[in-house]
Amino acid sequence: MSFALIIGASGDIGGACAKRLAAQGWSLYLHYDQHERPVTALLEELTAAYPKQDFLKVQYDFTDETHLDRLTSQLFGVDAVVFAAGMTYYHLFQETTVGELSTLMKVHLLTPMVLLTKLQAKLAVSGRGRVVFIGSVYGAAGSAMEVAYSTVKGAQSAFAKAYAQEVASLGITVNVVAPGAVATKMNAMFDDATLAAVRAEIPAGRFAEPADISFYVASLCAPDAAYLTGQTLYVTGGWLR
Ligand SMILES: NC(=O)c1ccc[n+]([C@@H]2O[C@H](COP(=O)([O-])OP(=O)(O)OC[C@H]3O[C@@H](n4cnc5c(N)ncnc54)[C@H](OP(=O)(O)O)[C@@H]3O)[C@@H](O)[C@H]2O)c1
Structure with missing residues (x-):
């Protein structure tokens, strides 16, 4: 049985990835940080729908890159990792605090990178390990008011490009799905007028639903998706790319 670790399964995109992978036969470690309740509900839903698969909750705060053994000690086999945790801060770069910079860098980049050093051996066991980051089109296009966020999202793609080369011979692929x-709820801070202005710029005429993103994540995790690695797939409805 294949096991995927979904970092940020309590979030909207991570939750959609969990549902899609479970439907395709994966057993799952469902990660959360502050919000256990959505993961508990997800676990109950998936256990009822797929009783022959295993679903387990794991908690960890990704602003702490130093105690990852507390997370990895709860994991047995791991065949795929999906990094779907994250947040943004919306203001001018000049107003960015060191605390915000540190949180962005740790949650999106540093702690995932440290975690992968610890999980690589497990990911190599099946000969078809999968790593997928949820990046962002801002990592390529950049965005005023989200300069630090754009920076860490671009760095995720740079990391995937390089790390993919190191682990390709182990059968591990490393890719980014960049919405x-x-x-x-990450966009809940924006008022209706701001959201409408963004929607007007998107050629597809709508925001993506989490399921629009999870489709590509699950596709990249499939056994047959063995020859695409180091890539960033922009899933934007034609916006900015
Ligand atoms: N929404 C968009 O328009 C959009 C666009 C492009 C890219 N993305 C990216 O997609 C990913 C998922 O975002 P979303 O829209 O699904 O947001 P969301 O629903 O707000 O989910 C955020 C997730 O991140 C987790 N998280 C936050 N801080 C954490 C920490 N310190 N340690 C560990 N986990 C933490 C949350 O866990 P808890 O709630 O349990 O604390 C939650 O599972 C992010 O990387 C985001 O940058 C989103």
């Missing part, structure tokens, strides 16, 4: 604007 444009997705209808999730």
Whole structure:
């Protein structure tokens, strides 16, 4: 049985990835940080729908890159990791605090990188390990008011490009699915007028739903997706790319 670790399964995109992978036969470690309740509900839903698969909750705060053994000690086999945790801060770069920079860098980049050093041996066991980051089109296009966020999202793609080369011979692929604007609670801070202005710029005429993103994540995790690695797939409805 194949096991995927979904980092940020309590979030909207991570939750959609969990549902899609479970439907394709994966057993799952469902990660959360502050919000256990959505993961508990997800676990109950998936256990009822797929009783022959295993679903386990794991908690960890990704602003702490130093105690990852507390997370990895709960994992047995791991065949895929999906990094779908994250947040943004919306203001001018000049107003960015060191705390915000540190949180962005740790949650999106540093802690995932440290975690992969610890999980690589497990990912190599099946000969078809999979790593997928949820990046962002801002990592390529950049965005005023989200300069630090754009920076860490671009760095995820740079990391995937390089790390993919190191682990290709182990059968591990490393890719990024980079959404444009997705209808999730991460955008709850924006008022209706701001959201409408963004929607007007998107050629597809709508925000992505989490399921629009999870489709590509699950596709990249499939056993047959063995020859695409180091890539960033922009899933934007035609926006900015
Ligand atoms: N929504 C968009 O328009 C959009 C566009 C492009 C890219 N993305 C990216 O997609 C990913 C998922 O975002 P989303 O829209 O699904 O947001 P979301 O629904 O707000 O989910 C955010 C997830 O991140 C987790 N998280 C936050 N801080 C954490 C920490 N310190 N340690 C560990 N986990 C933490 C949350 O866990 P808890 O709630 O349990 O604390 C939650 O699972 C992010 O990387 C985001 O940058 C989103």
